[in-house]
């Protein structure tokens with residue numbers, strides 16, 4: 001079995017600065033990347049920016065900039081936010097880079113050569129926000145407005161290049177049916193399947209230059225540019241050098257394909273679950289293993305909007321990172337809602353999760369454990385003595401977590417995963433309350449029993465911190481250091497050697513008022 005793991009985020013439009021939605025997917029991808037690295041896999045993690053298309057032209061002209069100038073201003077905002085959020089991407093691709101442009105053209109050339117792209121005529125509605133043609137039925141259903149942003153659809157009539165999407169959809173349907181994990185979560189998979197069964201049209205893959213000059217020129221027709229979605233989707237293979245064009249990127253990271261998971265938001269599922277796999281099939285390239293669509297964040301119960309002032313923009317993200325810690329922001333996003341469902345961002349909820357789970361939960365457990373080991377065992381983790389009945393619940397919670405972690409990560413089930421970590425935290429805190437080590441410490445004859453209790457706690461905290469590390473790399477590293485443990489491991493209960501010296505340190509998470 002291949003030991004590679006390739007995770008991608010969407011490449012983000014650089015018509016504006018990054019916000020919570022972008023950070024959400026990128027953090028999720030980072031957690032998967034970090035987890036899989038620690039689990040011993042060879043990981044490649046790609047993110048980047050989508051810089052062509054009508055959105056860019058419009059946004060740039062409002063600012064009297066060229067689209068490339070605007071892209072050059074905004075792309076670094078994404079890069080630097082990822083640094084601030086401690087994202088460990090392997091590469092950052094920009095669709096205006098020559099390595100990408102050359103490969104888009106080569107890909108289109110191959111499709112043309114194979115007869116997969118033909119010249120046809122398009123007449124109908126266009127959603128400029130989504131960069132997408134809309135069928136008459138859908139347009140009518142939505143009162144000739146965009147289903148996504150409510151803006152009026154625009155009437156287009158033009159000769160264009162089309163991809164034979166209809167040729168491939170029966171094969172795609174069969175693939176989705178045979179591979180339950182291909183589109184996740186399951187509800188989204190069913191939506192895609194029903195829509196596919198209704199039927200699709202061939203896909204228009206070019207735009208006339210006089211309307212949209214800002215794009216990659218079609219290799220077979222210099223009056224057209226490549227449709228921005230075809231350009232954008234191919235970034236996932238272009239960064240790996242899968243398509244060879246005679247430069248230094250050729251085949252460089254080809255071993256990572258097929259992608260283990262494309263992480264995306266629910267609004268762009270159709271592009272990833274239908275157009276992209278059909279294009280890959282037409283090119284004879286294997287399909288990604290999973291496309292996972294997450295939900296959307298609202299803010300204080302309402303859709304985020306600049307005019308409502310509830311937009312969780314970069315400044316807000318930075319404020320939370322400063323007030324709490326960037327690790328806490330990372331944790332909160334993946335903890336507060338089930339990945340796949342929608343979620344609401346609120347300051348109260350943020351504080352509540354922080355206080356309950358991190359300050360009173362993880363932080364308190366670590367500091368109690370370290371304090372007692374320092375006090376009762378001169379700062380060295382004691383070897384376990386005779387069995388203590390209540391310890392079984394702690395060991396059980398730890399074993400459950402370590403056994404199920406891989407499966408949960410493979411399904412991006414971040415909140416279930418953290419449920420399991422929190423169950424171990426609670427079990428261990430309860431264990432301390434039940435066994436009352438502070439009372440036993442007063443009676444020398446109870447020392448062997450006390451040793452078992454403290455050993456159990458240390459084992460448990462180590463597992464808690466190791467398994468939280470993909471979410472909170474710095475806080476957990478700090479915690480593991482106080483426990484005398486290395487980072488970068490996903491161990492099992494019981495592996496922490498007796499005799500290890502603990503080093504009391506600063507509390508990990510101070511309670512917030």
Ligand code: MSP
Nearest residue numbers: 010011012013021022050232233264265266296297
């Ligand atoms: N450029 C395309 C993607 C091309 S991928 C080959 C694009 N870019 S985007 O910048 O508009 O959006 C990127 C991602 O942000 C999408 O996955 C979208 O779902 C996500 N989000 C935008 N707003 C969001 C929220 N409010 N909440 C969560 N995610 C949201 O689409």
